[in-house]
Amino acid sequence: MPTTTTARPTGVPATSRDAGARRRLNRMYLQRVRNGVPAVLFALPVLLVFLVFSWGPIVKGLVMSVQQTNLVDPVKWVGLENFRYVLTDPAVGQASLNTLWFTLLALLFGFPVPVLLAMFLSELRGRTWFYSTLAYLPVITPPVVAILLWRFFYDPAPSGMFNTILGHVGLGPYLWLDSPSSAMPSIVLEATWAGAGNAVIIYLAALTSVRQDLYEAAELDGAGVVRRVWHVMLPHLRSVLLLMLLLQVIGTMQLFTEPLLFTGGGPQGSTMTILLLIYNYAFVNGDYGAATALSVLLALALAVLSAVFQLATRGWSTA
Numbered sequence: 335m336p337t338t339t340t341a342r343p344t345g346v347p348a349t350s351r352d353a354g355a356r357r358r359l360n361r362m363y364l365q366r367v368r369n370g371v372p373a374v375l376f377a378l379p380v381l382l383v384f385l386v387f388s389w390g391p392i393v394k395g396l397v398m399s400v401q402q403t404n405l406v407d408p409v410k411w412v413g414l415e416n417f418r419y420v421l422t423d424p425a426v427g428q429a430s431l432n433t434l435w436f437t438l439l440a441l442l443f444g445f446p447v448p449v450l451l452a453m454f455l456s457e458l459r460g461r462t463w464f465y466s467t468l469a470y471l472p473v474i475t476p477p478v479v480a481i482l483l484w485r486f487f488y489d490p491a492p493s494g495m496f497n498t499i500l501g502h503v504g505l506g507p508y509l510w511l512d513s514p515s516s517a518m519p520s521i522v523l524e525a526t527w528a529g530a531g532n533a534v535i536i537y538l539a540a541l542t543s544v545r546q547d548l549y550e551a552a553e554l555d556g557a558g559v560v561r562r563v564w565h566v567m568l569p570h571l572r573s574v575l576l577l578m579l580l581l582q583v584i585g586t587m588q589l590f591t592e593p594l595l596f597t598g599g600g601p602q603g604s605t606m607t608i609l610l611l612i613y614n615y616a617f618v619n620g621d622y623g624a625a626t627a628l629s630v631l632l633a634l635a636l637a638v639l640s641a642v643f644q645l646a647t648r649g650w651s652t653a
Contacts, residue, residue: 398626405622416627420615426628428603429611436518436607437586444526445582449575451530452537453563466538473531481595484524485511488596511597514604521592521605529585533578540574541567576647583643584636608632 399417402410420426455465472480487495488510497507510520544566552562568575590609593599599606599614608628616625 395626395629398622399630400623400627402621402623404620412623416623417631420624420628420631425603425606425611426608429606429608432518432603432605433587433589433607436522436589437583439519439522440525440582440586441579443522444530445579447526448530448533449537449571452534452541453567455534455538456541456567462538466535469534470531472528475528477528477591478595480528481524481592484527485596488520512601514602517597517601517605521589521596524596525586525589525592533582536574536578537571540571544570572650576650580640580643583639587632587636 400411400413402412402416451469455462455469458465489495489497490507490509490512491497492501492507494507494510496510500506500508509516511517552566588609589607590613593605593607593610594613597605599610609632612625612628612632615621615628
């Protein structure tokens with residue numbers, strides 16, 4: 335018949351074992367806290383600097399958006415009056431349309447260029463570093479220097495550099511920055527040249543993660559360059575492309591330096607953007623309340639746009 339065994343008593347009551355386990359857990363917790371204190375103290379100055387110089391201006395801007403101030407006269411609290419003013423200002427509507435027009439042109443012409451250039455460089459078998467350096471050179475050029483150089487290129491006279499080059503093939507002369515219809519496309523061309531290098535390097539880094547056996551299998555199947563790009567490269571770039579698309583939309587909605595130095599918002603207000611209008615509110619008109627109110631509205635619009643974009647493309651990056 336089967337035999338049964340009984341557990342030998344440990345000699346220690348259960349309550350004593352539980353108390354000992356709790357004491358060990360408490361000692362481990364206190365040890366982890368003591369070990370983490372130096373790290374917190376070490377990071378505390380960085381956190382304070384971040385709070386003061388990052389969140390400090392944000393809070394100050396929110397406060398100023400409900401004030402009427404020129405930073406000289408006494409502050410007057412006006413509530414939402416600044417927001418009502420900027421929302422009814424016709425210049426804000428025109429600046430918004432100009433900004434959206436620049437964003438559309440930048441996405442149509444400026445977004446594909448770095449992608450195609452990175453794919454072309456990835457197909458090269460030698461001196462890739464040299465060509466990557468050439469692609470990145472415009473990025474390290476100071477923006478003011480680059481814009482002044484392109485202003486020289488955009489000389490509307492027949493003797494201007496671009497007009498001279500195009501004149502050899504029977505085109506031009508064009509007014510470039512002096513025409514309301516061509517001023518914004520001209521700025522898009524320069525902005526694409528200046529900013530494409532960053533995106534090229536990011537795309538090249540992403541392409542290095544693609545396994546070489548996929549390329550070899552595609553070549554064995556008789557796939558040409560176009561099919562390798564479509565079936566191998568682009569699927570692996572999907573998540574990076576979506577992220578770069580969002581970053582480019584956010585960046586183009588904050589266009590400022592180029593219209594300020596190229597045209598000052600002209601001709602006929604065709605290149606007046608939202609950020610340039612904020613600059614005019616604050617430093618030309620001295621109305622810092624309206625400037626910060628428009629800044630808050632722009633920040634809210636970009637936050638909503640980013641949230642909608644993330645929700646809409648949540649499944650695409652892993653599809």
